Amino acid sequence: MANGAAAVRGGGSGGRRARATLRDVAEAAGTSRSTASRALGGHGYVADHIKERVEAAAERLGYVPDVSARTLKGRSSGLVGVLVSDLRNQFYAELAAGVEHALSAAGYQMVLVDDHADEERAAAGARAFLAMRADGVLLTPVARGATETLVGHGVPVTELDRRSGVRGCDAVAIDNERGARLAVEHLIGLGHRDVGIVVDEVQWDTGRNRLKGYRSALRDAGLPVPRRHVLDLSQGEGDQAAQLAAFLDGNPALTAVFAANNVMAELVWQELKRRGSAVPEGCSVVSFDDLAWMKMVEPGLSAVRQPVFDLGGRAAELLLDRVGRDGAGRAESVVLQPELVLRGSTAPPKN
Amino acid sequence: MANGAAAVRGGGSGGRRARATLRDVAEAAGTSRSTASRALGGHGYVADHIKERVEAAAERLGYVPDVSARTLKGRSSGLVGVLVSDLRNQFYAELAAGVEHALSAAGYQMVLVDDHADEERAAAGARAFLAMRADGVLLTPVARGATETLVGHGVPVTELDRRSGVRGCDAVAIDNERGARLAVEHLIGLGHRDVGIVVDEVQWDTGRNRLKGYRSALRDAGLPVPRRHVLDLSQGEGDQAAQLAAFLDGNPALTAVFAANNVMAELVWQELKRRGSAVPEGCSVVSFDDLAWMKMVEPGLSAVRQPVFDLGGRAAELLLDRVGRDGAGRAESVVLQPELVLRGSTAPPKN
């Protein structure tokens, strides 16, 4: 008796049915495996009636080609790794949404890892992407490590929102310095001379450039830029609200505050509300990054709007371009422009 | 001359270096492939000094095991598919974050697909998960299709937040009926008799049960439940704000509105603000789902808080349990309890 088609293969007791394989389909259609492969893949010559028979058999058996086998054969895995710093932060969530949208439109799958801005976890994510033979990787870098590993192994990488400085990878980011300038110049234009800034990271170019834009806007206007007007919470082990409170108490002359990202904006907003400061009468506020809540509070929060969803989409497209070229070509760098949205939280200083 | 180890393999011109394979490692360490495999995998017997030599070689060559090969061999892919309806909605983003957290703690990778609540896209996602041999799938069902496909192929499935009704899959959800009751009973307790509800879907059990909870709370209090107090936006092709405006105009007796989810809460909040209605004096408002902005607006929005992050985490754990048992065991169903958070948006009716 020949090795019957009906032989139970991989008969685990888990209740999980063995998946139909190309061989099953071929046998059901009465052809060889290679013919079945051509019929389903659409390559090479296959007689029409055979093709139909194979397709019918595949449908009937619920055949789904095995990507791992195909990947092993040297073809693409169809997987793109994405590494973000904090999925609970709406900024990153929307970034991921933009990425996913572009990837899935191109037939790719997104493997999403949240590294919580931790270098160790980012490195683990990079290794995982390597192991699964991801066709490319998108990431908001925490440090150089992950990008270096990936680029070193020849995996196309595009950095989002900030750059690690590693050569050989594409990047898509916002013009952070200009965005900060827009915000601060607006305040200066209203007559503010004492403007504070609240930042929670200056280790990456994102925060650093926002700080830079803040400083140069003031300097260009001939205004002083005292260090004590800068609240840097990046070391912040302690209570951020308390540090902010101390900052405000120590700078009674401030008539406006620039929050360098949405998290800081939330912090500032809550603290001003807590202490009963009138906005904008007592203190004007501008945020970098415009979230939905900023138009719902009273007064609405003026903000530097970033095209976050598009940022993710553009980055994905840039990456897939490179993947399509098998990694060849010079590293590209795209800078998107932010836009200032004026609402009620900014007004001329009172005195 | 034997087939040299130094032969160039897969030499594409893309500038991408060939990855080190287990064979390369074995040759560099002067052993066979299986010994190298055992040394790195930690199974079976390997002499200590050999093991060290293999590990050193692997490190030196930057060896990363190929998951597709391992998967093909019948082992787990380490991939879990996750299908959500709208990644831009903070609810789903936080759900995904909770899932990711639990998965990555267990060494799994999350393949995230946003189906935009579209049945077609969900089906495509399910097929992709099948093709990549995902070890399990988590999803917020849009219809029965995707779950049926997956379960039919023996893939462990856990549904989140709502259920499709397909047998054989686990589920983790919120007690939506009870959450809605909490909200509406609170309003009734304050003295409201004319309470409206705004819903944007009743096709899933989530919205249906919230509506049910709303109705039964009123009924149990001996209050009437007129149809015109229910605004169902689920067919909503038109302008939702306009429909809401018409609803409010047509129900001048309403003293309170229950928004069945965070999107509806935003809509209601904006519309009340637009028309200058005082909250809570003119109209009390409660939301199902508590987002960050709800505590930042003035007055703060009373809301039914759901443990969204935990919901995702619990679902992931439930799924991984089943994956660990190779799919065996009865389908489990977990129901998490919501909690009413009182803020300033609810007060006794004016008259």
Place this chain on the structure above:
DNA sequence: CTGTTAGCGCGTTCAT
């Protein structure tokens, strides 16, 4: 303790 062998599912030669 180690090496040899076989095969996971697929695509791609090469002969028919």
Place this chain on the structure above:
DNA sequence: ATGAACGCGCTAACAG
């Protein structure tokens, strides 16, 4: 137009 044979990288048998 079709089928037989090989190998992608890895691991689980089995010898030695």
